[in-house]
Amino acid sequence: MTTPALKIEHVEKSFGNVRAVDKVSVEVNRGEFFALLGPSGSGKTTLLRIIAGLETAGGGTVHIGGRDVTKLPPYARGIGMVFQDFLLFPHKTVRENIDFPLKMQGLSLDRKKEQLKWVLSLVHMEGYEDRYPHQLSGGQKQRVALARGLVARPDVLLLDEPLANLDRELRKEMEVEMRRFHAEIDIPFIYVTHNQEEALTLSTRMALMHDGRFEQVGAKLELYEHPASRFVASFLGSPNQITGRLKRVDGLLSRLDWRGLDLLIPTPSDANPGDEVDYFLKSERMGITPPQESSPVEGENRLPGTLRDIIFKGQYSDYFVILENGFELVVSDAPDIPSIKIRDPVEVRWLPEAGDAFVAEEN
Numbered sequence: 001m002t003t004p005a006l007k008i009e010h011v012e013k014s015f016g017n018v019r020a021v022d023k024v025s026v027e028v029n030r031g032e033f034f035a036l037l038g039p040s041g042s043g044k045t046t047l048l049r050i051i052a053g054l055e056t057a058g059g060g061t062v063h064i065g066g067r068d069v070t071k072l073p074p075y076a077r078g079i080g081m082v083f084q085d086f087l088l089f090p091h092k093t094v095r096e097n098i099d100f101p102l103k104m105q106g107l108s109l110d111r112k113k114e115q116l117k118w119v120l121s122l123v124h125m126e127g128y129e130d131r132y133p134h135q136l137s138g139g140q141k142q143r144v145a146l147a148r149g150l151v152a153r154p155d156v157l158l159l160d161e162p163l164a165n166l167d168r169e170l171r172k173e174m175e176v177e178m179r180r181f182h183a184e185i186d187i188p189f190i191y192v193t194h195n196q197e198e199a200l201t202l203s204t205r206m207a208l209m210h211d212g213r214f215e216q217v218g219a220k221l222e223l224y225e226h227p228a229s230r231f232v233a234s235f236l237g238s239p240n241q242i243t244g245r246l247k248r249v250d251g252l253l254s255r256l257d258w259r260g261l262d263l264l265i266p267t268p269s270d271a272n273p274g275d276e277v278d279y280f281l282k283s284e285r286m287g288i289t290p291p292q293e294s295s296p297v298e299g300e301n302r303l304p305g306t307l308r309d310i311i312f313k314g315q316y317s318d319y320f321v322i323l324e325n326g327f328e329l330v331v332s333d334a335p336d337i338p339s340i341k342i343r344d345p346v347e348v349r350w351l352p353e354a355g356d357a358f359v360a361e362e363n
Contacts, residue, residue: 002030005029008051008063011061012024012060021043021047024207024209030186030188031186031187033188033202033204034191035198035199036192037193037235045192048190052079052081053074064079080148080157082145086141086144088144089133091132094129094132097133098116099112102116115151115152122147122150123150157188159189161193199220205217206220208231215231230278230358230360233356239283240283240355242263242278242281244258244263244276246275251267254277256279256357260324260325261323263301264301268357279355281354284316286331288333289339289346290347291346299352300349304346307321307341308320308322308342308343314335319346331348
């Protein structure tokens, strides 16, 4: 049986009466790109700092490469770390910033030169060795920070929102580069972010954290396509939340009364007629047309409304539709539908499985 590169068991941490990390366990294998995703205050950065040895766990264990490192200092854990704010030494050159971790290893000069040459090539920073941080762009500073985290060839690389301070275009570029770095060096990346798009783009597997706990752990498509809880469904790609009351439960599908509108939805677990239900509807799984332009599809929900606005997003547009009950839905469809304009009557349509339904939480 293969030893996981990282294994945390029943790790917990409290600050006063606040439980920041609540007995979480997970295994990450070599070569995985694992995202710790969640809103601010969910515990993801605290967990990362516990893995790094920058915070002391209140309970549980951390194993890296089969070694129990729970009580070891950061430099003895075999980790690299990249922070949101780069944390480069302003008075040191690129070379001096990158080879700083090598000083802890007592390597020969030839070995240091070899590893520096390797990592500069990896991050495409050859020729910048003698520049100072103030002479670098934001993207170049990020590459230096990544190089510093990788130069000692760690067993695990920990990344705490490393792209948060970059502009949108540079962030997209660095996402591509980050995947390339990961593929080339074949060690696990543990990546903390609150940005769902970033996590879905970069990771192979993820854990979604909420109130110090893992709401769901699995392949990114599994979380996106099959959320295990109301929180996961609301956090991952569902701009439309419909709250109504079940009229009828009939096998895999149920009838929902949504403020006077009758919808067909997937039957939530343990649902009964009369239950209040939250239905999270993914906008890209919906369509919009002029009224009655297309033939009805069996089981399809079709609702008339008025188009309030269109926001162009490049490969698609978001269409904001006010329905007859006064509520609004967002539909992501083709970027240019010539037959519909703002303030036109339209019809929104989708199949029940375009969304995920859960019995509403009691307040």
